[in-house]
Amino acid sequence: MRKLIFILLILQPFIVKLVYKGGFQINVFNELLSLLVLILFIFRVLIKKRVNNSFLIYICFLIYTLLLGIYRDIMPLSLFQILIYSQFFFYFFYFQSFSDQEKSDMIKSMKNIMDFxxxxxxxxxxxxxxxYQSFRDFIGVHSVNRGINGFYLISFFGSGPSLAIFISLYVFVWHYYYYALGNQISRKGISYLFLAIVLGVLSFSRKETLFIFMFILLFPYPSKSKLRKWLKRLILSIAIFAGLLYYYLTFFESANRKGFDSGYIRWKIMAKSIEVYSDYFPFGTGAGTFGSRVSLMMPHIYEEYNVGQGMLGWEATNSRGPIYDAFLSTFVTEIGVGVLLIMFLFYKLLESKTILRNNYSVFIKNFILIYLLSLSFFVPMLTNSFGYIIMIILSSIACNISLFKIRTRY
Known part of the structure; x- marks a missing residue:
């Protein structure tokens, strides 16, 4: 069942595209899959008759957001968004509930599935x-201005960034499988990694490509000689820097100019988020009121602060607008200081020991956490299938975390 859940999460973008292509306007695939995970987790708790005390973090988050919804008088609609925000907790705690051996076996299964x-x-x-144009028409997505004369890979994911996120996760899992788990690296394994990186580069996604090469550059590869190790790292650094510089200057000139422009839509959204949150400090506007799916049914904040289609984009394009791509700022605006509960969970993960006590697994765990938080500034990682996959990976790498133990040595 765990393998099936993992496969369905990978296929989720494609399944959603098929749903919309079939004429259905309601997409609840993530919610149904998360409901299944929640039911499975409840069964495990009932069978084991215990749950890790870190689950209290979610209980506190749930109580906080429910009380905030009541206080802001936005129930019951806010409840739907609270459940959407709860999903990544479900995946983490369900997969965390397995034994260390089962977690390691799950990583091996992930690697084999991702190879395919x-x-x-x-x-x-x-x-x-x-x-490529006929393929995009078949998938049902429109082209954007990126790549080589409009060419960039999207695969069955339907977008370059989604493809690149999958590739980055594959790179993380690949390194964990061969280095942390100690499996012998074969030529076939190296060819898979090289192929994946090439595919990721051809997605022409800036952030994800940068993280892939940062990971490769910083990963603590074994070396018999320190001098040779640092010499290799120096050469690799120069090669990666030169390659990325050419990559960004050649293929992203227009996007780079737009990103540094004061009128860039994400900067506007962040500025608007600060404006709204300053009026609703410290608790926020409530789940489902700003930049989230349910906010389309509760537009009072948009109306109060004159947030129009320039940010929302929904009516104009019949799809999610740019406000959905500045996730962390809108998320904080909604739940305010409640975000500290999620940050506390991430902190406990950061300080947690890994199942395999080696520097490879520690590095991978910590890098994935940084990756998740960094992408969350732009992408709703806590509410999409890739974020759920990351929580599965983290729960399979880290030991069960405890709220009442604080590490004094690292």
Whole structure:
């Protein structure tokens, strides 16, 4: 069942595209899958008759957001958004409830599944190279101004960034499988990694590509000689820096100018978020009121602060607008100081020991946490399938965390 859940999370973007292509306007795939995970978690708790005390973090988050919804008089609609925000907790605590051996076995299964997906992406990439526009029409997505004369890979995910996020997760899991778990690196394994990185680069997604190469650059690869180790790292640093510089200057000139422009939509959203939150400090506007799915049904904040289609984009494009891509700022605006509960969970993960006591697993765990938080500034990682996959990976790498133990040595 755990493998099936993992596969369905990977396929989620494609399944959603098929749902919309079939004429259905309601997408509850994530919610139904999360409900299944919650039920499975409840069964495990009933069978084991115990739950990790870190689950109290979620209980506090749930109570806080419910009370905030009552205080802001936005119930019961706010409850739906609270449940959406709860989903990543469900995945983390369900997969955390297994034994250390079961977690390691899950990582091995993830690696094998992702190997197959990489090959599938490569096959689809050939189709995209031949006629990428027809493939996008089939998937039902529109083109954006990126890549080589409009060419960039999207695969069955339907977008370059989604493809790149999957590739980055594959790179993390690949390194954990071979270095942390100690499996022998084969030529086939190296070829899979190289192929995945090439596919990720051809997605022409700036943030994710940067993180992939940062991970490779900073990863503590073993070396018999310190001098040789640092010499290799120096050469690798120069090569990666030169490659990324060419990559960004050649293919993202227009996007870079837009990103540093004061009129860039994300800067406007962040500024508006600060304006709204300053009036609703410290608790926030309430879940489901600003930049979230349910906020479309509760537009009173948008009306009060004159947030129009320039930020929302929903009516104009019949799809999620840019406000959904400045997630962390709008998330804080909604739940205010409640975000500290989630940060506390991440802190406990950061300080937690890993199942395998080696520097490889510690590095991977901590890097994934930084990756998750960094992308959350732009992407709703806590409410999408890739964020859930990350929580599965983290729960499979880290030991069970405890609220009442504080590490004094690192």
């Amino acid at each position: 997906i990489v090959i599938l992406i490569a096959i689809i990439a050939v189709i995209e190279v031949i006629d």
